[in-house]
Amino acid sequence: MAIRELKVCLLGDTGVGKSSIVCRFVQDHFDHNISPTIGASFMTKTVPCGNELHKFLIWDTAGQERFHSLAPMYYRGSAAAVIVYDITKQDSFHTLKKWVKELKEHGPENIVMAIAGNKCDLSDIREVPLKDAKEYAESIGAIVVETSAKNAINIEELFQGINLAIKEMFKKDKKKNKDKGMDMNSVQAGAPEESDMKLSKGGKANERDSHDVLPKNENFLVPEFLDTAQSKEKAIGSMVSNTLHMSTEEAEFPQQVSGTPMFSESTIHPKYEGSPKSSPKNTQLKQENISKTPGYSKQTNYSNTPKSLAKTTHPKQESTLSPVANGTYYREVDMPKSLEDTIQSKKGDMPKSLEDTIQSKKGDMPKSSDDSVRSKESEIPRYLQDTIQSKEGKIYKPLKDSIQSKESETSKTPQDSTQSKEGKIYKPLKDSVQSKDSEMSKTPQDSTQSKEGKIYKPLKDSVQSKESEMSKFPQDSIQSKEGKTYKPLKDSVQSKESEMSKFPQDSTQSKEGKIYKPLKDSIQSKESETSKTPQDSTQSKEGKIYKPLKDSVQSKESERSKFPQDSTQSKEGKIYKPLKDSIQSKESERSKFPQDSIQSKEGKIYKPLKDSEGKIYKPLKDSVQSKENKLSKSSQDSFQSKEDKTHKPLKASVPSKEGDISKSPEDTIQPKEEITMPPEDAIQSQEGVSVKSSEEALQPLESKLSRFKAEIETLEEGLVRVIKDKEEFEEVLKDAGEKLVAVDFSAAWCGPCRMMKPHFHSLSLKHDDVIFVEVDTEDCEQLVQDCEVFHLPTFQFYKKEEKWV
Numbered sequence: 001m002a003i004r005e006l007k008v009c010l011l012g013d014t015g016v017g018k019s020s021i022v023c024r025f026v027q028d029h030f031d032h033n034i035s036p037t038i039g040a041s042f043m044t045k046t047v048p049c050g051n052e053l054h055k056f057l058i059w060d061t062a063g064q065e066r067f068h069s070l071a072p073m074y075y076r077g078s079a080a081a082v083i084v085y086d087i088t089k090q091d092s093f094h095t096l097k098k099w100v101k102e103l104k105e106h107g108p109e110n111i112v113m114a115i116a117g118n119k120c121d122l123s124d125i126r127e128v129p130l131k132d133a134k135e136y137a138e139s140i141g142a143i144v145v146e147t148s149a150k151n152a153i154n155i156e157e158l159f160q161g162i163n164l165a166i167k168e169m170f171k172k173d174k175k176k177n178k179d180k181g182m183d184m185n186s187v188q189a190g191a192p193e194e195s196d197m198k199l200s201k202g203g204k205a206n207e208r209d210s211h212d213v214l215p216k217n218e219n220f221l222v223p224e225f226l227d228t229a230q231s232k233e234k235a236i237g238s239m240v241s242n243t244l245h246m247s248t249e250e251a252e253f254p255q256q257v258s259g260t261p262m263f264s265e266s267t268i269h270p271k272y273e274g275s276p277k278s279s280p281k282n283t284q285l286k287q288e289n290i291s292k293t294p295g296y297s298k299q300t301n302y303s304n305t306p307k308s309l310a311k312t313t314h315p316k317q318e319s320t321l322s323p324v325a326n327g328t329y330y331r332e333v334d335m336p337k338s339l340e341d342t343i344q345s346k347k348g349d350m351p352k353s354l355e356d357t358i359q360s361k362k363g364d365m366p367k368s369s370d371d372s373v374r375s376k377e378s379e380i381p382r383y384l385q386d387t388i389q390s391k392e393g394k395i396y397k398p399l400k401d402s403i404q405s406k407e408s409e410t411s412k413t414p415q416d417s418t419q420s421k422e423g424k425i426y427k428p429l430k431d432s433v434q435s436k437d438s439e440m441s442k443t444p445q446d447s448t449q450s451k452e453g454k455i456y457k458p459l460k461d462s463v464q465s466k467e468s469e470m471s472k473f474p475q476d477s478i479q480s481k482e483g484k485t486y487k488p489l490k491d492s493v494q495s496k497e498s499e500m501s502k503f504p505q506d507s508t509q510s511k512e513g514k515i516y517k518p519l520k521d522s523i524q525s526k527e528s529e530t531s532k533t534p535q536d537s538t539q540s541k542e543g544k545i546y547k548p549l550k551d552s553v554q555s556k557e558s559e560r561s562k563f564p565q566d567s568t569q570s571k572e573g574k575i576y577k578p579l580k581d582s583i584q585s586k587e588s589e590r591s592k593f594p595q596d597s598i599q600s601k602e603g604k605i606y607k608p609l610k611d612s613e614g615k616i617y618k619p620l621k622d623s624v625q626s627k628e629n630k631l632s633k634s635s636q637d638s639f640q641s642k643e644d645k646t647h648k649p650l651k652a653s654v655p656s657k658e659g660d661i662s663k664s665p666e667d668t669i670q671p672k673e674e675i676t677m678p679p680e681d682a683i684q685s686q687e688g689v690s691v692k693s694s695e696e697a698l699q700p701l702e703s704k705l706s707r708f709k710a711e712i713e714t715l716e717e718g719l720v721r722v723i724k725d726k727e728e729f730e731e732v733l734k735d736a737g738e739k740l741v742a743v744d745f746s747a748a749w750c751g752p753c754r755m756m757k758p759h760f761h762s763l764s765l766k767h768d769d770v771i772f773v774e775v776d777t778e779d780c781e782q783l784v785q786d787c788e789v790f791h792l793p794t795f796q797f798y799k800k801e802e803k804w805v
């Protein structure tokens with residue numbers, strides 16, 4: 001049986017329930033206290049669809065505004081986008097519209113859009129009328145459905161709707177090609193090598209599932225996915241060269257259609273006149289009833305009870321698709337093992353890498369997909385009706401007419417029972433695809449789910465912290481919209497011994513399951529410290545302290561582990577901090593804050609940076625000031641003598657030895673007051689810098705900020721080598737010999753990458769015993785795949801040409 005991988009992303013305002021929807025869909029679980037997503041989380045679930053399996057690669061994005069810039073990496077290449085709003089919040093519906101606009105402008109051309117009005121269990125306090133959503137969905141040719149993650153209403157139907165829309169697109173596409181007399185092979189030859197919607201070819205399917213569930217070219221890193229089904233004929237036509245083409249006869253699909261209204265072209269161009277009118281009264285299923293259905297009330301043992309929606313409507317699952325000649329997109333999976341098991345990690349095992357996380361051990365492999373996927377026709381009827389009666393959970397299927405053309409077929413299905421009082425037939429998609437949990441074979445793969453029911457959420461935990469705590473991204477400290485002061489590299493240089501910087505690589509999970517603590521500490525400042533410096537700025541108006549990346553390793557064990565890295569925790573739960581010694585500077589070597597040593601107007605003496613051994617550290621300002629002409633001035637000028645400035649080029653200011661560097665840019669932050677440097681300061685300074693008062697000291701905060709920015713830019717010019725291709729990368733590793741090589745995989749469009757970069761560069765200045773390189777993932781796709789980079793930014797370490805753990 002062929003497996004088709006479909007990248008799906010969820011977009012929408014924060015708090016609308018995106019994560020809850022995914023959680024319900026993948027895990028059949030609802031968490032009242034679910035934390036806001038940070039960055040994004042990733043889950044997979046495979047469901048049967050006709051004669052093939054559709055494996056959803058689901059990217060649940062963070063709805064908070066500050067993560068907006070990350071979204072493109074998730075919707076890029078997506079086959080479908082689920083845009084979620086909260087029916088009790090009008091604002092969230094506006095936000096949804098913005099997302100749709102963005103998708104139309106920047107998303108894949110034919111991305112399937114599904115609008116989900118979540119929290120329909122709260123319809124008594126609804127702010128968004130269903131009618132509005134339907135009209136809007138119609139206007140953009142989207143699927144629309146009201147859902148409740150809480151009560152498990154229409155969640156599976158939502159995805160099944162997407163499933164079918166995509167499937168229909170393929171079908172149409174195939175037909176089109178046939179009409180045009182196109183040679184399938186030649187068409188395929190024109191298709192991109194990588195696709196977010198691809199078929200896996202049989203023989204290797206199991207192997208792939210067990211060892212390489214996540215394609216190496218993980219989603220956002222792969223080329224744009226060949227466009228999927230949406231509405232426009234034109235668009236579909238243009239997809240020809242990009243679309244998968246099934247070599248199987250259409251006759252292989254109909255079984256699905258008979259029980260399952262297929263999205264047809266007209267489906268894609270919704271016309272509500274023809275679509276079933278919602279008849280809440282007739283189609284409603286009381287929530288109590290829903291919650292009582294076994295599927296919703298009972299957590300299934302996923303490992304043993306594969307659950308599949310489609311199975312109930314696709315009794316011919318066992319049919320095997322004949323792969324087309326070009327095996328790139330097809331894998332003929334004769335009888336795939338239960339993907340779920342395939343992917344699940346062994347209980348108690350801490351997966352060591354993203355792959356491992358999802359990878360199963362042979363001993364766990366298990367159920368023949370036959371069992372897990374195949375349904376019994378006799379099971380179908382019992383549920384469809386219930387499903388159809390769902391109160392708020394109708395799926396509005398534009399273009400019902402297109403589906404009704406198969407009325408004769410559908411009439412044999414339980415949907416018949418969904419007839420409204422008015423005699424209309426309501427055929428929510430779910431009807432055709434839904435079965436009760438208890439009877440459904442669980443989609444073979446809650447892939448990332450462990451046997452304990454844990455969900456590995458990439459990125460989420462890696463950067464997640466509780467909202468009530470701090471905010472969590474490095475950029476927060478730099479990019480505050482609320483006028484927060486920029487917090488430059490302070491912490492990367494100033495971490496305390498106990499907070500040693502462990503290096504910027506969250507992603508540097510060790511294969512042995514170690515977790516490397518990345519920049520957390522290096523970026524994170526202690527409150528007590530920051531309060532003394534302008535970096536207090538990192539505190540939000542609400543008093544929150546932004547803690548970058550900290551949470552990447554802070555996920556609570558009791559919670560779901562949401563990130564592949566989480567799984568890198570050792571069985572003992574230890575977190576290894578291997579880089580500590582090699583990277584972190586010793587306390588004794590650390591320079592003190594400049595502000596400690598510089599005298600303020602009020603008579604405080606600002607001493608030149610001096611460490612315990614008497615070394616004098618020159619603040620970076622000097623180095624930055626060498627570019628004075630270009631840079632905006634900052635208050636730091638205030639303690640530099642105009643007549644006697646010692647301009648130090650960046651290099652000069654960058655000591656060759658660890659600890660010789662004092663100073664993160666913030667060191668240059670000076671008191672707002674006018675500063676007068678007494679003569680003794682000049683004496684203390686090795687360079688004899690005599691700091692005089694200056695009106696520059698009165699420069700507004702903005703100047704300082706721009707100064708910091710400039711400093712960061714300066715740092716960015718530091719000692720990081722930009723890798724152009726795989727060959728160069730290998731060369732660097734080779735030349736490095738015994739030296740540690742730190743690699744930053746990033747992309748220009750990636751916000752977090754941009755935020756991390758200065759820190760990475762600052763470390764490069766600090767650790768001359770480490771070779772720092774940067775790989776632009778856009779330029780080096782092959783390298784990215786080879787290095788198994790699954791998210792951005794990713795930091796990896798190499799030693800002796802091997803990935804270093």
Ligand SMILES: Nc1nc2c(ncn2[C@@H]2O[C@H](COP(=O)(O)OP(=O)(O)OP(=O)(O)O)[C@@H](O)[C@H]2O)c(=O)[nH]1
Nearest residue numbers: 014015016017018019020036037063119148149150
């Ligand atoms: N009543 C009700 N509450 C829900 C439903 N879905 C989610 N919630 C609650 O809404 C809140 C936010 O849910 P999330 O799933 O975290 O929302 P999100 O859209 O992922 O939020 P971000 O991660 O910040 O983007 C949580 O308290 C959930 O328990 C639902 O269907 N009904």
